[in-house]
Amino acid sequence: MIGGLFIYNHKGEVLISRVYRDDIGRNAVDAFRVNVIHARQQVRSPVTNIARTSFFHVKRSNIWLAAVTKQNVNAAMVFEFLYKMCDVMTAYFGKISEENIKNNFVLIYELLDEILDFGYPQNSETGALKTFITQQGIKSQHQTKEEQSQITSQVTGQIGWRREGIKYRRNELFLDVLESVNLLMSPQGQVLSAHVSGRVVMKSYLSGMPECKFGMNDKIVIEKQGKGTADETGKSELGSGKQSIAIDDCTFHQCVRLSKFDSERSISFIPPDGEFELMRYRTTKDIILPFRVIPLVREVGRTKLEVKVVIKSNFKPSLLAQKIEVRIPTPLNTSGVQVICMKGKAKYKASENAIVWKIKRMAGMKESQISAEIELLPTNDKKKWARPPISMNFEVPFAPSGLKVRYLKVFEPKLNYSDHDVIKWVRYIGRSGIYETRC
Amino acid sequence: MPAVSKGDGMRGLAVFISDIRNCKSKEAEIKRINKELANIRSKFKGDKALDGYSKKKYVCKLLFIFLLGHDIDFGHMEAVNLLSSNRYTEKQIGYLFISVLVNSNSELIRLINNAIKNDLASRNPTFMGLALHCIANVGSREMAEAFAGEIPKILVAGDTMDSVKQSAALCLLRLYRTSPDLVPMGDWTSRVVHLLNDQHLGVVTAATSLITTLAQKNPEEFKTSVSLAVSRLSRIVTSASTDLQDYTYYFVPAPWLSVKLLRLLQCYPPPEDPAVRGRLTECLETILNKAQEPPKSKKVQHSNAKNAVLFEAISLIIHHDSEPNLLVRACNQLGQFLQHRETNLRYLALESMCTLASSEFSHEAVKTHIETVINALKTERDVSVRQRAVDLLYAMCDRSNAQQIVAEMLNYLETADYSIREEIVSYLCFPYFFHSWLWYHKYHLLIRMLHRTSPDLASSEVVSEEPADTVHDADELFHKFVCKNNGVLFENQLLQIGLKSEFRQNLGRMFIFYGNKTSTQFLNFTPTVICSDDLQSSLNLQTKPVDPTVDGGAQVQQVVNIECVSDFMEAPILNIQFRYGGTFQNLSVKLPITLNKFFQPTEMSSQDFFQRWKQLSNPKQEVQNIFKAKHPMDAEITKAKIIGFGSALLEEVDPNPANFVGAGIIHTKTTQIGCLLRLEPNLQAQMYRLTLRTSKEAVSQRLCELLSEQF
Numbered sequence A: 001m002i003g004g005l006f007i008y009n010h011k012g013e014v015l016i017s018r019v020y021r022d023d024i025g026r027n028a029v030d031a032f033r034v035n036v037i038h039a040r041q042q043v044r045s046p047v048t049n050i051a052r053t054s055f056f057h058v059k060r061s062n063i064w065l066a067a068v069t070k071q072n073v074n075a076a077m078v079f080e081f082l083y084k085m086c087d088v089m090t091a092y093f094g095k096i097s098e099e100n101i102k103n104n105f106v107l108i109y110e111l112l113d114e115i116l117d118f119g120y121p122q123n124s125e126t127g128a129l130k131t132f133i134t135q136q137g138i139k140s141q142h143q144t145k146e147e148q149s150q151i152t153s154q155v156t157g158q159i160g161w162r163r164e165g166i167k168y169r170r171n172e173l174f175l176d177v178l179e180s181v182n183l184l185m186s187p188q189g190q191v192l193s194a195h196v197s198g199r200v201v202m203k204s205y206l207s208g209m210p211e212c213k214f215g216m217n218d219k220i221v222i223e224k225q226g227k228g229t230a231d232e233t234g235k236s237e238l239g240s241g242k243q244s245i246a247i248d249d250c251t252f253h254q255c256v257r258l259s260k261f262d263s264e265r266s267i268s269f270i271p272p273d274g275e276f277e278l279m280r281y282r283t284t285k286d287i288i289l290p291f292r293v294i295p296l297v298r299e300v301g302r303t304k305l306e307v308k309v310v311i312k313s314n315f316k317p318s319l320l321a322q323k324i325e326v327r328i329p330t331p332l333n334t335s336g337v338q339v340i341c342m343k344g345k346a347k348y349k350a351s352e353n354a355i356v357w358k359i360k361r362m363a364g365m366k367e368s369q370i371s372a373e374i375e376l377l378p379t380n381d382k383k384k385w386a387r388p389p390i391s392m393n394f395e396v397p398f399a400p401s402g403l404k405v406r407y408l409k410v411f412e413p414k415l416n417y418s419d420h421d422v423i424k425w426v427r428y429i430g431r432s433g434i435y436e437t438r439c
Numbered sequence B: 001m002p003a004v005s006k007g008d009g010m011r012g013l014a015v016f017i018s019d020i021r022n023c024k025s026k027e028a029e030i031k032r033i034n035k036e037l038a039n040i041r042s043k044f045k046g047d048k049a050l051d052g053y054s055k056k057k058y059v060c061k062l063l064f065i066f067l068l069g070h071d072i073d074f075g076h077m078e079a080v081n082l083l084s085s086n087r088y089t090e091k092q093i094g095y096l097f098i099s100v101l102v103n104s105n106s107e108l109i110r111l112i113n114n115a116i117k118n119d120l121a122s123r124n125p126t127f128m129g130l131a132l133h134c135i136a137n138v139g140s141r142e143m144a145e146a147f148a149g150e151i152p153k154i155l156v157a158g159d160t161m162d163s164v165k166q167s168a169a170l171c172l173l174r175l176y177r178t179s180p181d182l183v184p185m186g187d188w189t190s191r192v193v194h195l196l197n198d199q200h201l202g203v204v205t206a207a208t209s210l211i212t213t214l215a216q217k218n219p220e221e222f223k224t225s226v227s228l229a230v231s232r233l234s235r236i237v238t239s240a241s242t243d244l245q246d247y248t249y250y251f252v253p254a255p256w257l258s259v260k261l262l263r264l265l266q267c268y269p270p271p272e273d274p275a276v277r278g279r280l281t282e283c284l285e286t287i288l289n290k291a292q293e294p295p296k297s298k299k300v301q302h303s304n305a306k307n308a309v310l311f312e313a314i315s316l317i318i319h320h321d322s323e324p325n326l327l328v329r330a331c332n333q334l335g336q337f338l339q340h341r342e343t344n345l346r347y348l349a350l351e352s353m354c355t356l357a358s359s360e361f362s363h364e365a366v367k368t369h370i371e372t373v374i375n376a377l378k379t380e381r382d383v384s385v386r387q388r389a390v391d392l393l394y395a396m397c398d399r400s401n402a403q404q405i406v407a408e409m410l411n412y413l414e415t416a417d418y419s420i421r422e423e424i425v426s427y428l429c430f431p432y433f434f435h436s437w438l439w440y441h442k443y444h445l446l447i448r449m450l451h452r453t454s455p456d457l458a459s460s461e462v463v464s465e466e467p468a469d470t471v472h473d474a475d476e477l478f479h480k481f482v483c484k485n486n487g488v489l490f491e492n493q494l495l496q497i498g499l500k501s502e503f504r505q506n507l508g509r510m511f512i513f514y515g516n517k518t519s520t521q522f523l524n525f526t527p528t529v530i531c532s533d534d535l536q537s538s539l540n541l542q543t544k545p546v547d548p549t550v551d552g553g554a555q556v557q558q559v560v561n562i563e564c565v566s567d568f569m570e571a572p573i574l575n576i577q578f579r580y581g582g583t584f585q586n587l588s589v590k591l592p593i594t595l596n597k598f599f600q601p602t603e604m605s606s607q608d609f610f611q612r613w614k615q616l617s618n619p620k621q622e623v624q625n626i627f628k629a630k631h632p633m634d635a636e637i638t639k640a641k642i643i644g645f646g647s648a649l650l651e652e653v654d655p656n657p658a659n660f661v662g663a664g665i666i667h668t669k670t671t672q673i674g675c676l677l678r679l680e681p682n683l684q685a686q687m688y689r690l691t692l693r694t695s696k697e698a699v700s701q702r703l704c705e706l707l708s709e710q711f
Helices: A027-037 A075-093 A098-103 A105-115 A126-132 A145-156 A219-228 A230-240 A258-264 B002-006 B011-022 B026-045 B052-067 B076-083 B088-100 B106-120 B125-138 B141-147 B150-156 B162-178 B188-197 B201-217 B225-238 B255-265 B274-292 B300-320 B324-337 B343-357 B363-367 B370-379 B383-395 B402-413 B418-429 B437-453 B455-460 B474-480 B533-538 B606-615 B635-645 B697-708
Strands: A004-008 A014-019 A047-050 A053-060 A063-069 A172-185 A191-205 A211-216 A249-252 A267-269 A274-283 A291-300 A304-313 A320-329 A334-341 A345-349 A354-363 A367-376 A390-396 A405-411 A423-437 B486-491 B495-504 B507-516 B522-530 B539-543 B555-564 B573-580 B583-590 B599-601 B622-628 B648-650 B660-667 B672-682 B687-694
Touching: A004 A027, A014 A027, A014 A098, A014 A105, A027 A047, A027 A053, A027 A063, A053 A075, A063 A075, A075 A098, A075 A105, A075 A126, A098 A105, A105 A126, A126 A145, A126 A274, A172 A405, A258 A267, A267 A274, A291 A320, A291 A390, A291 A423, A304 A320, A304 A354, A320 A367, A334 A345, A334 A354, A334 B026, A345 A367, A354 A367, B011 B026, B011 B052, B026 B052, B052 B076, B052 B088, B076 B088, B076 B106, B088 B125, B106 B125, B106 B141, B106 B150, B125 B141, B125 B150, B125 B162, B141 B150, B141 B162, B150 B162, B150 B188, B162 B188, B162 B201, B188 B201, B188 B225, B201 B225, B201 B255, B225 B255, B225 B274, B255 B300, B274 B300, B274 B324, B300 B324, B300 B343, B324 B343, B324 B363, B343 B363, B343 B370, B343 B383, B370 B383, B370 B402, B383 B402, B383 B418, B402 B418, B474 B486, B486 B583, B495 B573, B495 B583, B507 B522, B522 B539, B522 B555, B533 B539, B606 B660, B606 B672, B622 B697, B635 B648, B635 B660, B635 B672, B672 B697, B687 B697
Parallel strands: A172 A423
Antiparallel strands: A004 A014, A004 A063, A047 A053, A053 A063, A172 A191, A191 A274, A211 A267, A211 A405, A249 A274, A291 A304, A304 A367, A320 A354, A320 A390, A334 A367, A345 A354, A390 A423, B486 B495, B495 B507, B507 B555, B522 B573, B539 B555, B573 B583, B599 B660, B622 B687, B648 B660, B660 B672, B672 B687
């Protein structure tokens, strides 16, 4: 289990230090600073073992969060906890920065006391935490006994993530499908590897204790239903091509009833109030690749390189992709670059050894091109340039995995509002993960 | 010129360095460096020529980036251009870059060498100095090839400036150290010797270093340096402290030069010419006299310099080992230091005394300090000094004081530091100490004590196995060696044979120690290793002959080099013949060179193990033996034995934790044989079942025989 948790600024000064177990001494704080933060070589592994002590770290801007343990713990659990802790801190005081941490250190210690107990992670649901860890000083005088006991029974009860008696004038919910698409493509346009990792994030403003049921175009569900009405499935497949998607694996928020998912593959739950991540999933089949990058690199003698890159958008013309950025690496002996592009802005960034081409917006089924002339300084090094891949960033308003939300039904048996009264919003955002094409 | 107005400050460089220092993270630093590199590349690429100042600045930046740990693969050309500049700072930076980032690009080397040649021929002392420093700093073979012929000429030329001569001498020294074969000896050597007479003391100091190194290899050619060195030394020693001005260091005249001259004299025997010899003795006496004078300064530098000269003089006296008067005086001087409050002095005094003790003239003088040394052993706080005290006690030990010294050492042993203990034991084990039975019994006492105080140390000693009143059954001892490499192989009333061996893959080396336990000489002592015809083809043994006489109480050592050509069954026989008193002795023992010595352990997982186990399922490949335990069945001991046998002990492979499983490869010159073994103990029946599977039937058989004897 986690033995201690430290937060450092970029210089390696300790901002927060909380030790949960006796086997972690004071020197552990320094060991991480010396061996990781101040290491001569950049430490890229998120897990570092120093003197039989394991350090798990994540970095948020220039803040280091490190969990320490002497035991053989589940590393995935520790990282899950660290991410959760980042979420909790963001929910409480916004961006994780040195100043914010210094201003809220009492709060952070309070949170650390609550979400970790003797190194075992506890309830880290922001909604629940906010009911009893507040930023407005001690409120217990104003809180009635009733309220206090309510909090206790809720936190210790079966549905720890939601309190009773929530009331909204307008019952509303927002559903975001956020996906990141990863690709590695050969210069000839062959897909070498591709996968989508996605999240369904829900923001709910619902009264009472609503029972929700979420449906999507999961292949297994569709096929099961299809058995009953074979004709219909055939028709719909003819109508709009691929209808269902194969999900490789998925994880759910603790509110989802896993037993029901296992038996009927239906996703039913009582949501926490406010924002939460309903599920996470990954797909590898039939991915819609929003952009195709066609590179053309020609070496003219020893001192010149000509690069031409064409990008093609591959989605409905009515949709608009945003924040497009193409990064073309340049050789390490580049001494000068001339760029011409038809659309957007392109610039040689010497500090990153790359040409960065930015386009604000681009509609589907379009094509754009950049060409660059790179002058090289002849070096006495015989090493050949390794030609790192061209990478891309973008944002598109659809889900590259093909996932569709089919329904989200809300039942609240006690209060008198029905599914139809709830206002529902669904949004799809597809972003690039590591989206690379070799050249 | 614009460069003048810019000055030599190189603001751009200062700004760049402060930018780097202010970077908040590694990434930011790399970004800044990439940016700067791109900038420099574009500048170097630019069509218009850069002025010297900018070139210098960019080369400096590249150097700084390189020193931060980044690769630099350009800029060499610009640095070489700087070499031909007439401005000192530019030339200097050029040389700095070249000596830090030498590149073996042939084209560039030619240009660099050309530039260096020009500078060497320039007659400008600063330029010549820069070039010589560069040659010395790089000091590569290529440099030696190009310039080793040139530099001696500069060194002995009449019109060379003093500072250049100094650099040239040191540069030549450096080249000689890296590639002595490339420095030609010639008529310059006689002229170099005369540099010892140079007016300039700096030149003399540099030349002395060079001559000392050269004289160590070619003593004949530099023989004339002795008289010159003596006269130079005598001039320094007799000079008043104010005579040498810049070369007087805290009232000591030219201490470094004195030390170097004394070192040079240590390359030669005492001078034959009585005049020179007399002069040298005079010098050494003066140095010893000066040590008795009250210090001229309380500063530590003064005493350090003075003592440095003194100790070097004492080393020379010890080296010559011809003037009893001087040796005794040196010994007395060191005796004073034994109680000095400076730890370093005490250390050095003990160390020098060790060598003094071996001289016939001063041995008695050293012995007078025995009480002080014993006291040092007891009260000294610094462990390294105590160690030297032990060394000295050992060195001064002879028949007259052995009893006292051994008694002191034994007393001390109980409280001694671990590292010293080992040394004491090896001293005490030295046959000299137990030439009589009395000492031998004391020795057993010691071993028993050692077993109590540090068991692992005791077992690591070759001769300290067990008190050997009974003669061991030879076979039993042989089997002991199957699982270990060191120990006593044989012992009787006359002779003890110890072994120390090491094996690696198909090669091995064995040290055999023959100890004469009597006080009479063994004559015609001839050990021979005998292999049968079968064995000769599969095992290659090479032995060196040993001295045919073994003195009473002495120990001689023999090395056997072993090569395993293919697998073998038998063990070679060691036959020893010698004359003791009037009788002829002849004995034979089996040498424990067994097949398992060529084991290399192999770690593997449970799955791998059983897969391979199944692959070796041919009934001929498996050999099994069920036998009764001869020793108590202790799991830890069994584990140690299996590891000692040579195979890897695989934990958690066998589903039954009580069983032992091992794997390894036998390396022979012709083949490698994979071996798997499994040992199943049955505690109730006090039995073992041993199964071996190897790819060769004979090997399985032999290993099974060997290992079965162990439990």
